[in-house]
Amino acid sequence: MGRWLDFESNPWGQEVLQGVSLELMYLAIGLAVLFVVGHLVWYRSRGFSEHEKTADIQGSVAGIPERIVRHTLPSRIFHWTMGASMLVLLITAFVPLLGLEFAWVTIHWIAGAVLILTIIYHVIHSILWQDFWSMMSFNVREAIGHFRHLLSSKSTEPEKPGKYPFDHRMYHQGIVVVSLAAIVTGVLMTLRIKTPFWEPNAYYPLVDQAISGLNELGEPAITVLPGEATGFVFVIHGIAGVALIVMVAAHIYFAIRPDKRYYLWGMIRGWIDRKQYLAHFDPDKWSVVDGTIQESPPGGAIADSTVSAPRVDD
Amino acid sequence: MAIIRDMIPAFELFQPTTVEDALALMAEHGEGGWVLAGGLDSYDWFKDRIKRPEAVIDLGGIDELKGIIDGQDGLEIGAMTTLTEIVRHERVRSEYILLADAAEHVATPQIRNQGTLGGNISQDTRCWYYRSGWACYRAGGNTCYAAAPQAMNREHAITGTSRCVAVNPSDTAPALVALDAKMTVRGRRSSNVYDAEDFFIGPATDITRMTVLEPGDLLTQIDIPSEWANAHFYYEKVRDRGSWDFQLVSVAAAFKTSGNTIDDARIAVNGVAPFPVRLDAVERLVKGAAVDEALAIEAGEIAIQGSRPLKHNEYKQPMMSNLVRRAVRSVA
Amino acid sequence: MAEKIIGTDIAPQDLVAKITGRAKYAEDFRADGMVFAKLLLSPMPHARVRGVDTTKALAMPGVIDILRADEVRQIEGRPGEASLTDEPLYEGQPILAVAAETEEQAAAAIEEIEVDFEPLPFVLDPLDSLRPNGPNAYTGGNRFGGGEFSELKWTDADFEEIEAGRMPNGEAAVEWTKGDIDTAFSESDLVLEESIVHQSLTHHPMETRSAMMYWENGKLHAFVSTQSAQRTKYAIAGTLNIDPEDVILVAEYCGGGFGSKISGNTHMEVPAVFSRKIGRPVMLRITRYEENYIGRARPGFQSWLKMGFLDDGTCNAIDLYIVQESGPFGAGDFNTAGMIADLVYTPQNMRFRGIAMYTNTPPKAAQRGPGGAQIVIMMEPILEKAARQLGLDRLEVHLKNAPDADVGFGPRNSTLTSVYAKEALEKGAEIFDWAGKQELSGRREGSKVTGIGIGLSPYTAGSRGYDGLMVIHPDGKLYVHQGLGNLGTHSIMDTARPAAEILNLNWDQVELVWGDSSRGMPRSSVQAGSQTTHAHSRANHAAGMDARAKVLEVAAQTLGGSPSNYDMDNGRVFRRGGGASMTFAQVAERAIELGGRYDGHELPDNIHATTVPAANMLAGQGLMGVARDNYGGSGGVYSWVAGFALVELDEETGVVDIKEYVAVTDCGTVLHPRSLGAQVLGGSIQGMGQAMTQRWVFDPKWGVPFANRLYTARPPGILDVPLDMKADAVGIPDPQTPVGAKGIGEPPVGAGGAAVTSAVADAMGGHCLCRTPLTPDIILAELEGLSQPFTLEQHIG
Numbered sequence A: 001m002g003r004w005l006d007f008e009s010n011p012w013g014q015e016v017l018q019g020v021s022l023e024l025m026y027l028a029i030g031l032a033v034l035f036v037v038g039h040l041v042w043y044r045s046r047g048f049s050e051h052e053k054t055a056d057i058q059g060s061v062a063g064i065p066e067r068i069v070r071h072t073l074p075s076r077i078f079h080w081t082m083g084a085s086m087l088v089l090l091i092t093a094f095v096p097l098l099g100l101e102f103a104w105v106t107i108h109w110i111a112g113a114v115l116i117l118t119i120i121y122h123v124i125h126s127i128l129w130q131d132f133w134s135m136m137s138f139n140v141r142e143a144i145g146h147f148r149h150l151l152s153s154k155s156t157e158p159e160k161p162g163k164y165p166f167d168h169r170m171y172h173q174g175i176v177v178v179s180l181a182a183i184v185t186g187v188l189m190t191l192r193i194k195t196p197f198w199e200p201n202a203y204y205p206l207v208d209q210a211i212s213g214l215n216e217l218g219e220p221a222i223t224v225l226p227g228e229a230t231g232f233v234f235v236i237h238g239i240a241g242v243a244l245i246v247m248v249a250a251h252i253y254f255a256i257r258p259d260k261r262y263y264l265w266g267m268i269r270g271w272i273d274r275k276q277y278l279a280h281f282d283p284d285k286w287s288v289v290d291g292t293i294q295e296s297p298p299g300g301a302i303a304d305s306t307v308s309a310p311r312v313d314d
Numbered sequence B: 001m002a003i004i005r006d007m008i009p010a011f012e013l014f015q016p017t018t019v020e021d022a023l024a025l026m027a028e029h030g031e032g033g034w035v036l037a038g039g040l041d042s043y044d045w046f047k048d049r050i051k052r053p054e055a056v057i058d059l060g061g062i063d064e065l066k067g068i069i070d071g072q073d074g075l076e077i078g079a080m081t082t083l084t085e086i087v088r089h090e091r092v093r094s095e096y097i098l099l100a101d102a103a104e105h106v107a108t109p110q111i112r113n114q115g116t117l118g119g120n121i122s123q124d125t126r127c128w129y130y131r132s133g134w135a136c137y138r139a140g141g142n143t144c145y146a147a148a149p150q151a152m153n154r155e156h157a158i159t160g161t162s163r164c165v166a167v168n169p170s171d172t173a174p175a176l177v178a179l180d181a182k183m184t185v186r187g188r189r190s191s192n193v194y195d196a197e198d199f200f201i202g203p204a205t206d207i208t209r210m211t212v213l214e215p216g217d218l219l220t221q222i223d224i225p226s227e228w229a230n231a232h233f234y235y236e237k238v239r240d241r242g243s244w245d246f247q248l249v250s251v252a253a254a255f256k257t258s259g260n261t262i263d264d265a266r267i268a269v270n271g272v273a274p275f276p277v278r279l280d281a282v283e284r285l286v287k288g289a290a291v292d293e294a295l296a297i298e299a300g301e302i303a304i305q306g307s308r309p310l311k312h313n314e315y316k317q318p319m320m321s322n323l324v325r326r327a328v329r330s331v332a
Numbered sequence C: 001m002a003e004k005i006i007g008t009d010i011a012p013q014d015l016v017a018k019i020t021g022r023a024k025y026a027e028d029f030r031a032d033g034m035v036f037a038k039l040l041l042s043p044m045p046h047a048r049v050r051g052v053d054t055t056k057a058l059a060m061p062g063v064i065d066i067l068r069a070d071e072v073r074q075i076e077g078r079p080g081e082a083s084l085t086d087e088p089l090y091e092g093q094p095i096l097a098v099a100a101e102t103e104e105q106a107a108a109a110i111e112e113i114e115v116d117f118e119p120l121p122f123v124l125d126p127l128d129s130l131r132p133n134g135p136n137a138y139t140g141g142n143r144f145g146g147g148e149f150s151e152l153k154w155t156d157a158d159f160e161e162i163e164a165g166r167m168p169n170g171e172a173a174v175e176w177t178k179g180d181i182d183t184a185f186s187e188s189d190l191v192l193e194e195s196i197v198h199q200s201l202t203h204h205p206m207e208t209r210s211a212m213m214y215w216e217n218g219k220l221h222a223f224v225s226t227q228s229a230q231r232t233k234y235a236i237a238g239t240l241n242i243d244p245e246d247v248i249l250v251a252e253y254c255g256g257g258f259g260s261k262i263s264g265n266t267h268m269e270v271p272a273v274f275s276r277k278i279g280r281p282v283m284l285r286i287t288r289y290e291e292n293y294i295g296r297a298r299p300g301f302q303s304w305l306k307m308g309f310l311d312d313g314t315c316n317a318i319d320l321y322i323v324q325e326s327g328p329f330g331a332g333d334f335n336t337a338g339m340i341a342d343l344v345y346t347p348q349n350m351r352f353r354g355i356a357m358y359t360n361t362p363p364k365a366a367q368r369g370p371g372g373a374q375i376v377i378m379m380e381p382i383l384e385k386a387a388r389q390l391g392l393d394r395l396e397v398h399l400k401n402a403p404d405a406d407v408g409f410g411p412r413n414s415t416l417t418s419v420y421a422k423e424a425l426e427k428g429a430e431i432f433d434w435a436g437k438q439e440l441s442g443r444r445e446g447s448k449v450t451g452i453g454i455g456l457s458p459y460t461a462g463s464r465g466y467d468g469l470m471v472i473h474p475d476g477k478l479y480v481h482q483g484l485g486n487l488g489t490h491s492i493m494d495t496a497r498p499a500a501e502i503l504n505l506n507w508d509q510v511e512l513v514w515g516d517s518s519r520g521m522p523r524s525s526v527q528a529g530s531q532t533t534h535a536h537s538r539a540n541h542a543a544g545m546d547a548r549a550k551v552l553e554v555a556a557q558t559l560g561g562s563p564s565n566y567d568m569d570n571g572r573v574f575r576r577g578g579g580a581s582m583t584f585a586q587v588a589e590r591a592i593e594l595g596g597r598y599d600g601h602e603l604p605d606n607i608h609a610t611t612v613p614a615a616n617m618l619a620g621q622g623l624m625g626v627a628r629d630n631y632g633g634s635g636g637v638y639s640w641v642a643g644f645a646l647v648e649l650d651e652e653t654g655v656v657d658i659k660e661y662v663a664v665t666d667c668g669t670v671l672h673p674r675s676l677g678a679q680v681l682g683g684s685i686q687g688m689g690q691a692m693t694q695r696w697v698f699d700p701k702w703g704v705p706f707a708n709r710l711y712t713a714r715p716p717g718i719l720d721v722p723l724d725m726k727a728d729a730v731g732i733p734d735p736q737t738p739v740g741a742k743g744i745g746e747p748p749v750g751a752g753g754a755a756v757t758s759a760v761a762d763a764m765g766g767h768c769l770c771r772t773p774l775t776p777d778i779i780l781a782e783l784e785g786l787s788q789p790f791t792l793e794q795h796i797g
């Protein structure tokens, strides 16, 4: 534990948590590399094709359009802005630690602010205008199938998914948790620096008050040592940060894998073609008939939201 | 661990006589090595036991780092030249009085006899919190204690901050920026020349250092180009006491003039940021302008644009503004 | 005829030793087997030690032992300082000490000691402690009285206007009134009201309070830095609860104390107890950093003042409230301040209220003019303002209000032996050319404005009833035994002058014996309160008279006739009108033969019990002069300094340049003009630093002071001192003391400081910033119309 966390004396000489150690960053970079290499090895060992599978279907099929809208323009703008800000955040956070010095703090917090804005937009947009449950659903059977496939060479391919496959959803949930942790702590950290919005304050008025927060008996009203609240914030931010290194690396790796290109195209052009659709998705779960995408949620909740305006091939 | 101050722990002392040997020793000891010039900043850290180098490399025996040479283009000042030598040097006094003036404002005669120009511009900040050994950003920690609403930040920065709000304490630094000095920095395998302006870095770039110097780097020489020789100079330092005190704000300016028109100018201010601040906007304003009180006032106003005080240092805005005003006014 | 000794410049005896470095200060002493001790200081402003782990430290090379709080004297049940403690009340309070063969080993061992501190609530600013629900300096409360702690809080209503900069004045702890202030104020033509803050500041004498001690054959040999020698011997004996005659005190030189080492200091106990514990000599060298914490400080004031004036400049009423920042163990400055306000401005109608609050800041103690210096520095700008508003000259206002010898001041209408304050003001005004300088007041050159100011500062300057002890040896010389300390004021030499003069000796026929209690020290005053010159010029006068009488008697007994037939000069006693004579050497030998009272085998019964052992020790060595000062007198002894300053204030930077300074003192007869000049100007400079630069810097969140070095504490440097400085004296002898001399150590501080605060107010057009120190940031913020970063806070950055 001590190896991954940094402790420092507070001004009163008490050892307090300070943040995560630099080694954790190297560990994350190592893990990211390991993951990619591991996946490559796994993939090869299972003899999967390096190329994208396609379905052999000719002509139009039961009202399924030639091009299927996967991500609308607003969604794509969101995704790429968010991605860009995330990359800027990671680069400004870690590159200086690797030794290339530049004035990173301002860029970092501005990128953070952009990230927050995109996320706020995304949350509102996905709740009000998107099929919320297409991303947020969880199905045990599906999960089991997935893990079987992962672990056993004898297992059959997992069932075709709806719009978002199981691993995407899990990744999404993971990144939600990690990013939120990074964002909340990041905002707390930004309170401590000079921005146009507020005066800096080294102390968190409500948290880090152990000094004046002593009770009448002189016992600390809260158990955080003076100066330590900051340390917790830094640790969470640090852990989230290094987790993001691994997660973002994995994300980019899958995005550029040849067998998953259709996702990348979907995020760049906004649509996938019918063959890709039929090869990779289950039309029952992701219905695109007449361009209206419908999906029955596993929990039976209402799911009639329209993802995009019908865009039938002309 | 309890704290003890005012007692220098033991270290290994090396006294090389050539730059090559010094560089080799520095490379050998890396982060554990410490370059010692006059020692006025160094010993302060040592005796407080906050910085504990394992090896101290004393530059005092390296003759090639000492003295002032009349170069092809201006002066070449060895990093180990004492401030007193600079103050007394004839050509510095006749052509670059700005530098002599600035050096003469450092602390006391005793400190100037011992302190070197290289050390003076490489010295660390005097922020109360940092110098008390608190684990602040600059010390590798996660807090700027001086940036709390109740913190003692009367001496701190009003501009150029980034997490850390400490100021550069050097009196000679702004003069060297105004004179467009060039700093030669040698490493084991490299030798770079920096403009004075780039030699000083802010916390945005590296929060733990004040200059480009990294462990293993040696500042060997400071060149003063003849470009600004005999310009009209202005230096002023405001401090709490008449001696033995760091600046609250200081200004160093060089003007090329014809009559009371400013043809060209370089103006730097210290004590307001973690590095000496060059005032480009003011320079642009005054270039080509005839000096009158209105121009001086405008210069002062422009100088502080974009600055933002902390709780206890709002006075630095008018102080800086007025010093810049006085610098410009001095041309008339 | 012997030279006239009183009133001449004579190089002090210790001069050569000091400038050649031969003078030995406490830390210059060494003893066989000596070890070094280092202190572990509390990192927190208030805490409790829950546990200490010394295992690692004790196992380190060279480490001998550790001394803990339970091994030294503790003061139970009331606020009181112990040399080591388990409940530190300020950051930097010593917790324990480590002894090791070398100082570096002791320091390294300290770093390996793990102390588990439990932080407790703390308070730095007295007003914070007075706020409802504000923190207390002690766990039991913020006040102590009647044997127990209690809590005193003011109400929210009291604090209502504090943000607007108005000093609250809630319930007071001390209050006295004279006259009727309400009626007086209603009759005043001008009433001024101000809230004023005076900072706390450290003493920082050049020599820190180092001490070396060892025990030899049951006797403690103590080498210390102290202001007063004989009294320190008794203080050490008292602390250790041993017979004073078992203490051999060596204190030959003292590099300044300013009130922080009056009879030594609390932490001398550490080497004493430690060396007894380990059986080896222990040297405790106090570093500048440690001195900052344990070396004492002047208490700060937060104050509210209302002053009424009549048209003619008469100050007819004063209402003064002082809240004092007292540190953990208290101080009395505020009471003195109330008295001095009454004394300087003689309002006839006065109310004084005050309260001293415990705080978790380094301990406070008397500092050169305690209370008096603060109050005149605070009040002088108000006088400037009043004079301006009344259209009067400040000098006139001062002369109108300054007291005469018949003054009765303070709650008990205290009286004084003599007052020549007006004479000092007039002489000072003449030397300074006050009338001519009026024209310069407010003169503007570029951004610089000139201001002139006056500071009138009285302070106690004498006490009575001490003993003189001297012996004429068979070498013919007079040996004057001084129990005083040698803290650089020269009083240890100069107070021997009356004896030399009475015996008509040349100064080179006088030897001074001081600094080593084994050589015999008479009962002496503490060297504080500027008593020494008065007290010991009297004591030595008395003993000199005793010696003179005995010399004459010995001559008469030996050569015939009666003593009145004899006179003496230049070390000889001779028969008037010619005839036989004896040298003092012969007199001394004869005195030994005669014995009895002549050589000290019989002593007067009115001398103090603590003089007796010293006199016994010297008995039989020659002709002894020994006597108690029985000259008597009524009223307090006060000296005065009138200071005049001319400053230039730069309105664009807030920097104040003190250009000229004149100080004239009423200290009675001048014993030593050059030394007097050094005291008057040196003290004035100290006051200028107090007014302009010196201060603490505390971080309020952690309760820790930062300005803990000499240069960060910012006493004035040589460039802060005006080039043009003059000192002079009124020179009228005090009628109640045989030599006519009064002390001078303290009053100059207030005069120097107040002349400058008054001059700054003048330069600002009659505006009182009402806060010291007047650093450029505060002045500039005011001139630029910025809000001041501090209002009534005691500690500023």
Ligand SMILES: Cc1cc2nc3c(=O)[nH]c(=O)nc-3n(C[C@H](O)[C@H](O)[C@H](O)COP(=O)(O)OP(=O)(O)OC[C@H]3O[C@@H](n4cnc5c(N)ncnc54)[C@H](O)[C@@H]3O)c2cc1C
Residues within 6 Å of the ligand: B034, B035, B036, B037, B038, B039, B040, B041, B042, B043, B044, B059, B079, B080, B105, B106, B107, B108, B111, B114, B115, B116, B117, B118, B119, B120, B121, B122, B123, B124, B169, B170, B171, B172, B213, B217, B218, B219, B220, B244, B245, B246, B247, C711
């Ligand atoms: C009480 C006091 C008051 C002072 N007041 C002032 C003041 O008013 N104005 C002011 O400007 N300064 C002031 N100083 C600072 C003092 O002038 C400088 O600290 C001093 O000039 C530093 O120079 P030095 O030669 O003593 O260097 P050192 O203390 O030996 O070195 C300073 C730093 O620079 C590094 N260094 C030195 N030379 C080189 C080199 N050639 N290459 C690479 N690194 C190097 C050292 O490793 C160290 O980190 C004051 C100092 C004190 C103690």
